[in-house]
Amino acid sequence: MATSISICFCPYAQSGRRVRNPRGSTPKKHRPRNPNPKVKPDPPQLKLTTSSKELSSVGAEATTYTRLPPKEDFSLPSFDSSSYQFASEIKLSESSYAAEIRREIDEEGDEEEEEENGVGDNWELNYGKFEVFEVGGEEEDEDEQEDDANWEGLGFKDGEKIEFSGSEGDSEEISVKEKGVPAVMRCFDRAKIYVRAGNGGNGVVAFRREKYVPLGGPSGGDGGRGGNVYVEVDGSMNSLLPFRNSVHFRAGRGSHGQGRMQAGARGEDVVVKVAPGTVIREAGKEEALLELLHPGQRALLLPGGRGGRGNASFKSGTNKVPRIAENGEEGPEMWLELELKLVADVGIVGAPNAGKSTLLSVISAAQPEIANYPFTTLLPNLGVVSFDYDSTMVVADLPGLLEGAHRGFGLGHEFLRHTERCSALVHVVDGSSQQPEFEFDAVRLELELFSPEIAEKPFVVAFNKMDLLEARENWPSFKESLQARGIEPFCMSAVQREGTHDVICAAYKLLQERKAAVELDGFGEQNNLNHVADMVRKRRAASIDEFEISHDSNTNTWHVIGSGLQRFVQMTNWRYVDSERRFQHVLEACGVNKSLMKLGVKEGDTVIVGEMEMVWHDSADGSGSSNMKRSADSIKWPEWK
Numbered sequence: 123m124a125t126s127i128s129i130c131f132c133p134y135a136q137s138g139r140r141v142r143n144p145r146g147s148t149p150k151k152h153r154p155r156n157p158n159p160k161v162k163p164d165p166p167q168l169k170l171t172t173s174s175k176e177l178s179s180v181g182a183e184a185t186t187y188t189r190l191p192p193k194e195d196f197s198l199p200s201f202d203s204s205s206y207q208f209a210s211e212i213k214l215s216e217s218s219y220a221a222e223i224r225r226e227i228d229e230e231g232d233e234e235e236e237e238e239n240g241v242g243d244n245w246e247l248n249y250g251k252f253e254v255f256e257v258g259g260e261e262e263d264e265d266e267q268e269d270d271a272n273w274e275g276l277g278f279k280d281g282e283k284i285e286f287s288g289s290e291g292d293s294e295e296i297s298v299k300e301k302g303v304p305a306v307m308r309c310f311d312r313a314k315i316y317v318r319a320g321n322g323g324n325g326v327v328a329f330r331r332e333k334y335v336p337l338g339g340p341s342g343g344d345g346g347r348g349g350n351v352y353v354e355v356d357g358s359m360n361s362l363l364p365f366r367n368s369v370h371f372r373a374g375r376g377s378h379g380q381g382r383m384q385a386g387a388r389g390e391d392v393v394v395k396v397a398p399g400t401v402i403r404e405a406g407k408e409e410a411l412l413e414l415l416h417p418g419q420r421a422l423l424l425p426g427g428r429g430g431r432g433n434a435s436f437k438s439g440t441n442k443v444p445r446i447a448e449n450g451e452e453g454p455e456m457w458l459e460l461e462l463k464l465v466a467d468v469g470i471v472g473a474p475n476a477g478k479s480t481l482l483s484v485i486s487a488a489q490p491e492i493a494n495y496p497f498t499t500l501l502p503n504l505g506v507v508s509f510d511y512d513s514t515m516v517v518a519d520l521p522g523l524l525e526g527a528h529r530g531f532g533l534g535h536e537f538l539r540h541t542e543r544c545s546a547l548v549h550v551v552d553g554s555s556q557q558p559e560f561e562f563d564a565v566r567l568e569l570e571l572f573s574p575e576i577a578e579k580p581f582v583v584a585f586n587k588m589d590l591l592e593a594r595e596n597w598p599s600f601k602e603s604l605q606a607r608g609i610e611p612f613c614m615s616a617v618q619r620e621g622t623h624d625v626i627c628a629a630y631k632l633l634q635e636r637k638a639a640v641e642l643d644g645f646g647e648q649n650n651l652n653h654v655a656d657m658v659r660k661r662r663a664a665s666i667d668e669f670e671i672s673h674d675s676n677t678n679t680w681h682v683i684g685s686g687l688q689r690f691v692q693m694t695n696w697r698y699v700d701s702e703r704r705f706q707h708v709l710e711a712c713g714v715n716k717s718l719m720k721l722g723v724k725e726g727d728t729v730i731v732g733e734m735e736m737v738w739h740d741s742a743d744g745s746g747s748s749n750m751k752r753s754a755d756s757i758k759w760p761e762w763k
């Protein structure tokens with residue numbers, strides 16, 4: 123039976139439109155004001171009901187990363203397992219502090235109200251660190267860094283939970299923010315940013331009105347293209363720390379078209395500058411989108427939206443007075459995770475305090491911090507070693523590695539990945555330590571456990587501190603045992619600059635050999651840096667004929683899904699009367715109406731195409747073609763962009 127159809131529109135009725143905070147901003151974490159900003163309040167101290175003797179025995183009194191306890195203290199806490207299980211979770215239920223924390227949490231609501239009234243400026247009650255919030259991308263200020271350090275000092279590790287048990291038996295679990303390292307270290311080589319290409323400008327409807335030019339015709343210009351998002355390698359950057367403060371990158375939107383056939387201006391492009399060696403992933407995905415190594419490399423990441431066409435573009439033989447123009451196309455958006463793997467030729471690794479930074483300071487112009495305690499180096503340092511004018515190599519001095527570094531113990535885990543790009547390694551061994559060979563083996567083992575590929579890299583062993591008697595005593599046995607394993611170690615005194623040249627020449631030789639091997643392998647880099655933009659363009663070019671229809675029988679709703687159709691709906695400017703006719707025509711021409719009828723759409727069913735929600739009406743004229751009629755009551759105009 124032939125049926126004719128009419129469809130009424132309710133644009134934008136589909137869920138998924140963002141609802142803005144009535145205040146126009148995202149709610150901020152509650153943070154009481156410091157009554158006296160010059161005097162910094164003591165950070166809240168977390169106390170465990172453990173004797174001070176026990177705590178000191180596991181090095182739990184350390185409060186910052188810069189001063190860790192002696193090496194023998196780098197073992198997991200040896201609490202009585204019946205009461206404290208630090209390995210997986212820490213229960214504070216029995217501690218006196220739990221009651222205190224619970225009281226603070228209860229009071230926090232009251233305190234907020236007080237502060238609204240201007241009477242709640244009490245720093246003592248700020249236990250913001252128990253709030254649950256996400257890691258990465260968020261800004262963190264110095265206070266939070268101090269909090270991090272306090273947590274670390276108390277022996278908390280990543281992903282641990284704190285359980286609070288109420289006295290009445292009800293228990294509430296609060297998962298604490300993943301606290302690994304202070305923010306400045308976390309942000310050194312990782313960042314999460316938001317990028318958005320500009321929307322295209324809208325086309326306009328205009329007609330030429332001029333003296334002596336009767337019937338001037340349509341003259342509405344097209345909108346301008348939205349700005350692109352580029353990623354560029356900036357050779358002067360060596361960390362991702364700038365992204366701590368700037369997270370959002372939005373390209374400008376194209377200007378709208380104007381009368382007299384004037385096209386809108388292009389939106390302003392945005393260039394995200396990253397350090398050499400940055401790997402870019404889409405947030406939450408494993409696969410790397412881009413790997414940018416060399417200064418000056420530039421990739422088009424997101425192309426801006428196309429400008430909407432003005433009515434001059436719709437003029438045709440059958441329609442000489444078109445009253446229709448398009449919206450500009452929306453620019454794509456993305457959350458990106460950036461990871462920096464330093465681009466260094468040689469990485470200096472070794473146990474803490476072995477003399478790695480001293481070696482770097484001697485062989486290059488770098489001036490890393492050097493001091494006689496473990497973990498002086500908290501962030502990798504880079505130095506350029508020049509042999510002569512055209513032979514140089516970049517050397518990275520990495521934070522010291524401890525046993526368990528691959529599991530995140532010490533700082534090694536955070537920075538071991540920076541050795542991934544190194545062609546060769548220099549193992550610095552503290553010759554004056556009690557067991558230099560054991561120290562060397564432990565570092566080798568950590569590298570192997572972290573990544574067998576790193577462990578396979580060629581290396582040089584530098585036995586350091588030969589100016590000290592202990593080192594000179596240890597050297598013969600160390601050398602002998604390594605030679606027995608087929609390794610030829612070097613000895614040096616970094617402080618006295620003796621033997622360092624041989625070490626660095628040996629490393630340079632390894633580097634040259636490796637480079638030659640890589641060239642022979644024909645190992646190439648990514649050729650097409652714009653492949654993400656190409657992907658976006660391909661998706662945009664999808665035909666409107668490609669769609670799928672799904673039916674929800676509970677609500678009698680039909681979803682027509684297809685990226686071409688979705689884009690068409692988004693670019694349709696419902697302010698112009700002709701837009702509706704065009705939309706009706708397109709639905710008919712691309713076969714949506716036919717498919718719906720075939721699938722059994724009934725009078726009154728809801729049909730959703732892109733952001734449009736429509737009500738299906740069977741037409742009674744029996745012509746068999748779909749006939750859309752605008753129902754003024756059911757139509758809601760989309761907001762003007």
Ligand SMILES: Nc1nc2c(ncn2[C@@H]2O[C@H](COP(=O)(O)OP(=O)(O)OP(=O)(O)O)[C@@H](O)[C@H]2O)c(=O)[nH]1
Nearest residue numbers: 475476477478479480493494497498499522616617
């Ligand atoms: N006597 C002597 N002391 C040295 C030598 N090389 C380094 N040192 C000392 O060893 C201490 C540690 O040196 P760093 O260069 O900071 O050691 P590091 O391996 O970078 O230590 P972390 O950064 O903490 O991992 C400093 O006090 C240096 O002066 C050496 O050849 N002889």
Ligand SMILES: [Mg+2]
Nearest residue numbers: 478479498499
């Ligand atoms: Mg150092």
